Amino acid sequence: MNFELILANGLHGALGATAIAFILAAIGLNIHFGYTGLLNFGQVGFMLVGAYGAAVSVEFGLSLWLGILVGIACAVVLALILGIPALRLRADYLAISTIAAGEALRLFYRSDAAEPVTGGVFGLTGVGRDFYDLNPIPRGSYDFGVIEMTSREVWTRSVGWGLVLLAVILVYFLIHSPWGRVLRSIREDEDAARSLGKNVYAYKLQSLVLGGVIGSIGGILWVVHRQSVTPDGFDPVVTFFLYTMLVLGGAGRVLGPVIGGLLFWFILRSFETFLDEAMRAGYIPAAIMEPADIGAARYVIVGIGLLLLMVYRPQGILGKRKEMVLDVR
C-alpha cells in the first residue's frame, strides 16, 4: 500500500481541472437550488451547450475566446427557452422536465443528424489550443510537496481556481445584495415574495440564466482541459455528481460548492487509488472485484454518500438546517 500515492492522487483530483469545472457548475447550481430553490436537474445541459458552443466555434475556425462567448450565449438561450415555459412548474415537475431537456440535448448532439456540426458520438478535438498557447509557465515539472505538476497543469489550475474565486466573489456580492435577498425569499416562501410585489417569475428566470452561464463556463473549462468534447461525457450522472458536491458542502452557502467539490474529488480519487493499490497488494481477491470494476465502485460510493448525506445531514458541512428548507410545496 502506497499511502503517499493515495494522498497525491486525491490532491490531484481535488485541485485538478475536472474538479474545477465541476465546482464552477456546482456554483451555478447553488444559485438555482441553494438560493432560489429551483430543482434544476439539467445543469449538465448548460455545461453541454457551453462546451459545444466553444468547441464548434473553434472547429469552424473562430478563436477560442470568441468561442467562449458563443458558448455563454448558448447557455443564455437555453436558459430562456427552458425557463420561460418550465419555471411555472412546481419543484419536482421542474426537476423532471429539466433532466429530460438535458438528456434530449445530449441525444440530439450525438445523433447522426447533428454530426456535421458536433462530430456525432466521436465529438470534436483540439478545443483548447489557443488557451495553451498563452501558457506563460516554462515547460517542466514543478514540485509542490506531495504532488508534482507539469507546467500545463499549473497553468490550467491557476486559471481555473482564479475563475472559481471570481465566481465565489460574484455570488457573495449578489447574494448579499437586495437582489439576492429576493432570491432567498423566493426559496423560503414564494407566495410571500409575490405578495410583496416581487415578480417571482422574472427573478427565477434571472437566477436560471446566471447559474446556467456559470455552469456553461464550467463546461467550457472542462473541454478545454480535456482538449476534446464528446456528448456522452454529458450524462445526467454529471448533474447527480454536482448535487452530491453541493449537498456535501452545504447548499445555500457561498463556499458550499467549493468545499464540497474539493472533498468530493479528493475522496473519489483517493478511494480509487486505494482500491487499485489494495488489488495490486492482493487484499481484494479478483473473485470479488476486478480492476475494471473500480470505475463502477466509485459511483457506488457516490450513491451511498448522497443517500446518507440526505438522510442524516441534508444541510451538508457548512449549511444551517433551519435555512435549508428543502420541502417545497
Place this chain on the structure above:
Amino acid sequence: MLAFLALFILAPGTALAATGDPAEPGVADTSQVTESAPAERVDVVARGGPADVELLAAGGEREASILAQEPDDPVDDPPAGTEDEIDEPAPPVGAPFQERLAQTLLTGLQYGGIIAICAVGLSLVFGTTRLINFAHGELVTFGMVVAFFFNAAVIGPGLHIIPATVLAVIVGALLGAGLDRGLWRPLRMRGVGRINMFIISIGLALLIRHLILIVYGSRPGNYTDYQVQPVINWWWFSATPRGLWVLGLSVIVLLAVALMLERTRVGTAIRAVADNRDLAASSGINVNYVIMVVWMLAGGLTAFGGVMFGLTQVVAWDMGFRLLLLMFAAIILGGLGKPYGAMVGGFAVGVVAHVSTLWFPAELQNMWAMLVLIVVLIVRPQGVLGRKERVG
C-alpha cells in the same frame, strides 16, 4: 427548441467554415479506440433495417494522448451499453407509407406495453407516497438481470425463460418490499421532505445501478430462449412471435392490474390511499400495509417489464436507466399518480418514439418521447387524463 439552438450554434460556424482552417496541426489523433457494439441481436428478419451497428468510441479517447496527463473524468469510465435501439423488424425502406406506418405502430405498441408495465409501478408508488422514485429504472434492470441469472448465466441453474421470469418477478417484489421496509418507511416516519426523498432516490439509483454493473458486468447479454425466430407476415404487419407474445402479455398484465385495483379489497384500499391518505387512515385502512403492497406490486411488475425489455432488446446494466425518462414521460402524459394514465401514457410514448422513425433518424426516437414529456408538462401538467389542479 433544439433546432433553434442548433441553428444558433450553427450560424456563426457555417458562415466562417469557408475561411476557417479545419485541419488541426497540433493534435494527433493517436488512440482512436473504437469497439463494435457488443452482441448485436441477430433476427432472421433483416429486411433492410436501420444500421444498428454503432461504433461507440469510449468517451474522450480521441483526446490527443500527449495532452492527457491528469487522471480524468468520471463519466467516461463505465462502458456504455448499446445506446440505440436494437429492435424488432424494421420496415423495409422502399415499402409504401401505410405499410411502414403499420409496422412502426406495431413495434411502438410493443415498446409502449413494456413502458406501461414498468410505469404503472412508478405511478402507483407516486400516487400512494408522493415519492418521485428515480431508482425505479434500477428495478427494471434488477428484474432483467435476475432473470438472466436464472436463465443464461454461467453459474446459474439454466432454467427456461418462463420459470426464470416467474422467479424474477418474485425476487423483484421482494426487493420492492425490502426497499419500503428498510428505507422508505423509516424515512416517512422521520418526516423527511419530498425533495429530500427525491434526491435520496437518486443516490439509491446510482448505488443499485453500479452494484449491478459490478456483479453483472458491462457486457450485454441475451436470454437463451426465443432468440432466433421466424417472421410472421400478415397484411401490412410483420412481427416475430416473441414480439407478439410480449405485446399480448403486457396487455393481459395491465388488464389484471386494472381488475385488481377495481375489484379487490386491497385494490380499493390502494386507490383510497392514493386519493387521500389521511382520510384512508382515519377510516381504518392500514396505510403502511397498503404502501408495502404497492411497493411489492411495483417491484414485481417492473421486474416483469424488465424481462420483457431484455427479451426484445438486450440485457445490460443501464437498460433501466435508459427507460426511466420514458416512464416519467408516460406517467406525466397520463397524469401523475394515475395508474390508468400511466398505462395509456406508456403506449402513447412507445408509439411516438417508434412512429417518429418514419420521418426522423431512429437514434432520436427517445428524444421525441422526452420532448413530449416537456411539452405536456408545460401545456397540460395535470396530464391528459388528470384532473385539473394547480401544479405550477
